[in-house]
Amino acid sequence: MGQQVGSGSLCFAEAPFILASASVVGKKEGEGPLAEKFDCIGEDDKFGQDTWEAAESTLQKEALTLALGKANKKPEDMRYLFAGDLLGQLIASSFGLKTFQIPLFGIYGACSTCGEALALAAMTVAAGYADYVATVTSSHFASAEKQFRFPLGYANQRPVAATWTVTGGGAYIVASESILAKSSGNDAPLAKIAGITTGKIVDFGVKDSMNMGAAMAPAACELIAQHLEDFERKPEDYDAIVTGDLGLVGQEILIKLLRDKDIDISGVHEDCGIKIFDNEAQGTGSGGSGCGCAAATLSAHYLPKLANGEWSRILFVPTGALLSTVSFNEGESVPGIAHGVVIESCKK
Amino acid sequence: MGQQVGSGSLCFAEAPFILASASVVGKKEGEGPLAEKFDCIGEDDKFGQDTWEAAESTLQKEALTLALGKANKKPEDMRYLFAGDLLGQLIASSFGLKTFQIPLFGIYGACSTCGEALALAAMTVAAGYADYVATVTSSHFASAEKQFRFPLGYANQRPVAATWTVTGGGAYIVASESILAKSSGNDAPLAKIAGITTGKIVDFGVKDSMNMGAAMAPAACELIAQHLEDFERKPEDYDAIVTGDLGLVGQEILIKLLRDKDIDISGVHEDCGIKIFDNEAQGTGSGGSGCGCAAATLSAHYLPKLANGEWSRILFVPTGALLSTVSFNEGESVPGIAHGVVIESCKK
Numbered sequence: 094m095g096q097q098v099g100s101g102s103l104c105f106a107e108a109p110f111i112l113a114s115a116s117v118v119g120k121k122e123g124e125g126p127l128a129e130k131f132d133c134i135g136e137d138d139k140f141g142q143d144t145w146e147a148a149e150s151t152l153q154k155e156a157l158t159l160a161l162g163k164a165n166k167k168p169e170d171m172r173y174l175f176a177g178d179l180l181g182q183l184i185a186s187s188f189g190l191k192t193f194q195i196p197l198f199g200i201y202g203a204c205s206t207c208g209e210a211l212a213l214a215a216m217t218v219a220a221g222y223a224d225y226v227a228t229v230t231s232s233h234f235a236s237a238e239k240q241f242r243f244p245l246g247y248a249n250q251r252p253v254a255a256t257w258t259v260t261g262g263g264a265y266i267v268a269s270e271s272i273l274a275k276s277s278g279n280d281a282p283l284a285k286i287a288g289i290t291t292g293k294i295v296d297f298g299v300k301d302s303m304n305m306g307a308a309m310a311p312a313a314c315e316l317i318a319q320h321l322e323d324f325e326r327k328p329e330d331y332d333a334i335v336t337g338d339l340g341l342v343g344q345e346i347l348i349k350l351l352r353d354k355d356i357d358i359s360g361v362h363e364d365c366g367i368k369i370f371d372n373e374a375q376g377t378g379s380g381g382s383g384c385g386c387a388a389a390t391l392s393a394h395y396l397p398k399l400a401n402g403e404w405s406r407i408l409f410v411p412t413g414a415l416l417s418t419v420s421f422n423e424g425e426s427v428p429g430i431a432h433g434v435v436i437e438s439c440k441k
Numbered sequence: 442m443g444q445q446v447g448s449g450s451l452c453f454a455e456a457p458f459i460l461a462s463a464s465v466v467g468k469k470e471g472e473g474p475l476a477e478k479f480d481c482i483g484e485d486d487k488f489g490q491d492t493w494e495a496a497e498s499t500l501q502k503e504a505l506t507l508a509l510g511k512a513n514k515k516p517e518d519m520r521y522l523f524a525g526d527l528l529g530q531l532i533a534s535s536f537g538l539k540t541f542q543i544p545l546f547g548i549y550g551a552c553s554t555c556g557e558a559l560a561l562a563a564m565t566v567a568a569g570y571a572d573y574v575a576t577v578t579s580s581h582f583a584s585a586e587k588q589f590r591f592p593l594g595y596a597n598q599r600p601v602a603a604t605w606t607v608t609g610g611g612a613y614i615v616a617s618e619s620i621l622a623k624s625s626g627n628d629a630p631l632a633k634i635a636g637i638t639t640g641k642i643v644d645f646g647v648k649d650s651m652n653m654g655a656a657m658a659p660a661a662c663e664l665i666a667q668h669l670e671d672f673e674r675k676p677e678d679y680d681a682i683v684t685g686d687l688g689l690v691g692q693e694i695l696i697k698l699l700r701d702k703d704i705d706i707s708g709v710h711e712d713c714g715i716k717i718f719d720n721e722a723q724g725t726g727s728g729g730s731g732c733g734c735a736a737a738t739l740s741a742h743y744l745p746k747l748a749n750g751e752w753s754r755i756l757f758v759p760t761g762a763l764l765s766t767v768s769f770n771e772g773e774s775v776p777g778i779a780h781g782v783v784i785e786s787c788k789k
Contacts, residue, residue: 095570101520101544103570144771172449173639181529181588182765183549184773187642191776196449196639198557199778201531201547209546213561220568222443222451240529240767291521291544294535417530419588423492425532428539430547 095219095288099323102290108437109218110282111211112166112225112268114392115159117152119234119260122381122389125370130393131261132159138235138260146180149233150189152262152385153178157193157229160264164225164280168193171266172223175210177201178231178384179258180240181417185231195227203413204309204338205292206230207263207388208432211409214267215286215434224272231262232383241302241418254304256340256366256382257375263388282439284399287406290320290433294415298426302416305427306343306379309412312429313339314350316410320433321356328358332404335395336431337387337411338366340380365390365411387411395436402440409434443567443636447671450638456785457566458630459559460514460573460616462740463507465500467582467608470729470737473718478741479609480507486583486608494528497581498537500610500733501526505541505577508612512573512628516541519614520571523558525549526579527606527732528588529765533579543575551761552657552686553640554578555611555736556780559757562615563634563782572620579610580731589650589766602652604688604714604730605723611736630787632747635754638668638781642763646774650764653775654691654727657760660777661687662698664758668781669704676706680752683743684779685735685759686714688728713738713759735759743784750788757782 095103115132123134133155140151153176161168174195178185183199190197202209210228217223235245237258243249273280295312313336321327328334339347344367348359365387366380381390391409398404412431421427443451463480471482481503488499501524509516522543526533531547538545550557558576565574583593585606591597621628643660661684669675676682687695692715696707713735714728729738739757746752760779769775 095568097520097570146767146771172445177549179530180765181767182527182551182763184763184765184768187763187776188768188773191642191644194641196641197778198561198639199549201525201549203530213546216565216568216570220443220564220570222445222564222568291546293542293544294539296539415530415532415535417528417532419494419529420532420536423494425536428535430545 102323108285113164116389116392145236149185153189156264177206205413208411212289232385257377258383259386261385261389288435292431296428308427309429310346316431338382450671456633461512464737464740493584497533501537504612512614553761556759560637580733605725606731607734609733609737636783640779644776656775657777658694664779686730
């Protein structure tokens with residue numbers, strides 16, 4: 094069960110555990126600063142497939158297969174699956190995950206989808222609706238460029254404010270406290286999901302589809318401020334407040350916007366999009382982005398810090414930019430959304 | 442709370458109530474057999490906007506505003522909002538619902554999204570995570586044709602197996618038993634959500650994007666068979682088993698597929714897509730389809746039968762065809778998914 098906290102948050106009395114996770118990334122991500130930490134790095138970004146979309150599907154399939162393996166579970170042990178990606182009609186998930194035959198809730202929160210998935214999985218498990226739930230989210234540089242910007246063959250130039258969509262995905266196995274208590278003890282969880290804060294759509298009227306950081310920073314700001322208020326905490330109560338893919342441009346805006354609310358997160362803020370690439374060396378502009386950025390980086394870089402007790406608590410805040418080429422071409426702005434997940438170490 | 446039933450179902454001990462609902466449809470739907478029952482019929486399908494997408498957003502906004510009004514609630518009374526549509530990146534929902542400022546979970550299940558939304562809303566409320574939750578789902582003929590087939594200006598011909606995407610949407614206010622018990626008694630609910638069955642992706646390899654009924658019928662078949670097994674019920678335990686948008690072609694396939702499993706639903710099967718249009722007179726091929734078809738028809742036609750006690754229980758099974766133009770053009774099949782929601786009358 095969970096307790097309603099403030100106006101949009103939940104605190105779980107019996108916090109669901111993240112039993113296992115896995116990250117799968119593309120070649121470029123595998124040449125970046127986190128190279129050693131990913132579970133699987135594709136040799137090329139096609140992942141043995143003929144199309145970029147099928148490649149992304151394969152990446153999702155690999156991530157879930159790896160996470161299930163680490164948890165020593167089978168697909169049929171998962172009662173529900175929460176999954177999504179950036180492609181229209183979530184085709185990466187539909188085609189990547191259909192063979193697992195797990196009851197599916199398809200979700201979409203743009204690049205915040207990993208947070209939305211973990212939030213819903215935690216809600217489902219904490220309510221006793223399931224013992225095990227899986228989540229999978231992904232993005233792929235080439236399928237995203239094709240959909241949102243230009244096919245790669247055009248070789249178009251990119252402004253420095255642009256982020257670089259991560260080819261990658263992450264899968265998570267969320268398990269109930271009671272089922273783990275019953276198990277033999279071999280199932281040491283990585284961390285627990287202590288609470289969530291669910292975001293509203295925030296629209297600052299940004300119309301530059303090449304500057305997602307600016308579009309999403311206001312949503313991250315609102316979410317973080319709401320979360321700290323709901324839980325009556327300060328930024329220092331977290332080892333890190335980890336946004337998904339604001340990049341360098343978005344980070345600066347976020348820190349400034351929160352300062353205007355008398356909240357200083359500069360000492361604890363990290364961003365998966367900044368962590369995953371060496372922007373200067375890799376030419377990735379403002380940083381990495383996409384559902385897969387936060388999903389892979391949480392699994393590869395942040396969860397281990399909680400699992401080994403180096404850190405005790407993070408606020409994970411993937412952010413999404415809500416647009417399509419249709420809305421953009423019709424002159425609409427790019428609203429943002431963010432989903433907050435409190436992840437705590439099990440080592441006290 | 443809810444009890445796990447069978448392999449993918451939940452039965453709610455304290456069944457959440459559908460406190461209010463609203464349907465908004467376009468001109469053609471307003472000329473069909475259910476004309477008198479819709480809450481709002483647009484004068485034209487633009488709903489006062491310049492684009493089809495903005496029209497669909499407006500339709501969602503109208504539906505939620507009407508449902509909130511009927512429930513005598515304000516947007517800020519809703520703790521969460523589950524919403525989605527058929528458009529890439531859910532732009533109808535993002536732009537239609539942003540002004541309500543309700544914490545949002547974006548979801549996608551193609552035309553099954555209304556069922557997915559009601560299932561997640563019921564799970565959320567039954568777990569005590571919220572007193573009130575809203576759901577909104579929609580589709581629009583013109584925005585869907587533009588996205589999935591051809592822009593209307595092409596005036597292309599359609600095979601008779603094709604369904605006609607409904608311009609419409611439905612909004613639902615789901616409330617907890619405990620909050621209604623506390624209220625003054627003026628809040629007579631329409632019905633309650635007694636349980637859910639969540640669907641898996643079912644792929645029979647159908648590759649005809651003009652025959653969605655055939656693509657979705659296998660998913661409906663699996664869902665209904667699973668549901669009856671999980672709940673240990675027979676088709677006759679329902680006043681109706683109501684699919685979303687199989688149309689005439691899909692209905693025939695569904696009934697046959699279930700007969701092969703020794704399940705006969707021919708006496709109780711109804712389909713929102715068949716109900717909403719007079720196919721012969723309105724030239725709508727196999728029937729209506731789209732997220733909005735099931736969402737508007739449940740609100741306008743089926744919930745009143747449960748509210749007035751004429752019926753005591755239905756199984757609502759919206760079905761979705763998981764494809765995009767990208768996956769279709771790349772030669773992929775059209776997998777289906779279905780979400781089952783048990784809706785019962787409050788009048789015993």
